[in-house]
Amino acid sequence: xxxxxxxxxxxxxxxxxxxxxxxxxxxxxxxxxxxxxxxxxxxxxxxxxxxxxxxxxxxxxxxxxxxxxxxxxxxxxxxxxxxxxxxxxxxxxxxxxxxxxxxxxxxxxxxxxxxxxxxxxxxxxxxxxxxxxxxxxxxxxxxxxxxxxx
Amino acid sequence: xxxxxxxxxxxxxxxxxxxxxxxxxxxxxxxxxxxxxxxxxxxxxxxxxxxxxxxxxxxxxxxxxxxxxxxxxxxxxxxxxxxxxxxxxxxxxxxxxxxxxxxxxxxxxxxxxxxxxxxxxxxxxxxxxxxxxxxxx
Numbered sequence: 001x002x003x004x005x006x007x008x009x010x011x012x013x014x015x016x017x018x019x020x021x022x023x024x025x026x027x028x029x030x031x032x033x034x035x036x037x038x039x040x041x042x043x044x045x046x047x048x049x050x051x052x053x054x055x056x057x058x059x060x061x062x063x064x065x066x067x068x069x070x071x072x073x074x075x076x077x078x079x080x081x082x083x084x085x086x087x088x089x090x091x092x093x094x095x096x097x098x099x100x101x102x103x104x105x106x107x108x109x110x111x112x113x114x115x116x117x118x119x120x121x122x123x124x125x126x127x128x129x130x131x132x133x134x135x136x137x138x139x140x141x142x143x144x145x146x147x148x149x150x
Numbered sequence: 151x152x153x154x155x156x157x158x159x160x161x162x163x164x165x166x167x168x169x170x171x172x173x174x175x176x177x178x179x180x181x182x183x184x185x186x187x188x189x190x191x192x193x194x195x196x197x198x199x200x201x202x203x204x205x206x207x208x209x210x211x212x213x214x215x216x217x218x219x220x221x222x223x224x225x226x227x228x229x230x231x232x233x234x235x236x237x238x239x240x241x242x243x244x245x246x247x248x249x250x251x252x253x254x255x256x257x258x259x260x261x262x263x264x265x266x267x268x269x270x271x272x273x274x275x276x277x278x279x280x281x282x283x284x285x286x287x
Contacts, residue, residue, distance in 0.1 A: 061201040063265030102184035130201035130265015
């Protein structure tokens, strides 16, 4: 959205736009190991979505959570996963020296829009080894029905 | 928005399916897991985010003074799954740390819960800060 806001026909903004995209690609959520790990807003937890013939599988990579505290909501064909993470790093402790603090903490929200053939009544969520797997059943495509002409 | 389209296109263009993710990408460039590292008087604690890694696929090894943490994401994926959106593209985590001399590498404790690896590396007994008594001459 930010990109299209700045996409004016003037050359300066186009170059800034291209640079912004290049930077967010090299430092952002692609997963390549960079020395500075900068996580863009809304990039935790990372999500993979796969589709089979019968279901849509959403994998949310969110380690260190209590399964009961994760909030999974399906509303109007949008799947929303939210929760909060505490990082376990002691703060305000004078005896502790912090060297790296890369793990995101705090509240997070990720939303995935479901396809039109998603059956929102058949949703299952499992949390294992730090991955939340949400399976959304897909409605079988309707068989063509023959209608008699009276 | 253009970024998101590019990522989604990249996932489908490169033919990333469930199978290729598990097998041919096994040797793909690994992801460096995010870590928190902090030190107190007795040693160093390291927390690493490794979602999808279970105890069986976790490998923590020490080579001299290099501590290598490696894990594989084990996901049971259905055969016919096509990737629609893939922000995590490599199923392997790896990161190497250099330990300094005062750490007692032989007494590392590792704990893996819900995809978070916690390593506790104590300092050598003689390296811990000691108060030296001043004796009156």
